[in-house]
Amino acid sequence: MIFDVKTYTKGGQTLEKGKVNVREVHTNMSLVGIEELKNTLNPIQARDKIFNKVYDRNKIKYFAIAGHLSQKYSSEQVRRLVVQIGGQIEDNLSAKTDIVILGEGYTEDPIYKLVQERGMATMLEVEFLSYLGSIE
Numbered sequence: 001m002i003f004d005v006k007t008y009t010k011g012g013q014t015l016e017k018g019k020v021n022v023r024e025v026h027t028n029m030s031l032v033g034i035e036e037l038k039n040t041l042n043p044i045q046a047r048d049k050i051f052n053k054v055y056d057r058n059k060i061k062y063f064a065i066a067g068h069l070s071q072k073y074s075s076e077q078v079r080r081l082v083v084q085i086g087g088q089i090e091d092n093l094s095a096k097t098d099i100v101i102l103g104e105g106y107t108e109d110p111i112y113k114l115v116q117e118r119g120m121a122t123m124l125e126v127e128f129l130s131y132l133g134s135i136e
Helices: 075-084 110-118 125-132
Strands: 002-008 014-025 030-037 049-051 062-066 099-102 122-124
Touching: 002 125, 062 075, 062 110, 099 110, 099 125, 122 125
Parallel strands: 062 099, 099 122
Antiparallel strands: 002 014, 002 049, 014 030
């Protein structure tokens, strides 16, 4: 999976430092590779924080899909990938929905119209897949 790397600056603001890809997961640590470094004078360090919009080890993330998925994976494959990272795909929106994945033709989907009314978080399919990285 791909994680954004950030550090906290004075005043509690975050500074984006780059991206890492988790290669191996062990009990108390993981081996990562640096995918992107924003500033070579400010390298990624052990104390930096990692974030991933689609994964949180402390919470089940709930997703819904508006439109149809047309990129790398079928809807069923995406469903399996989400379960693999501890999440769940819902067929309809609910109070639990964290993110709505926007596939091809999403603007015509009734789910998207509800998303707009409710001001829910959305993510384009390509962005969603980029956070999953090479998970399979």
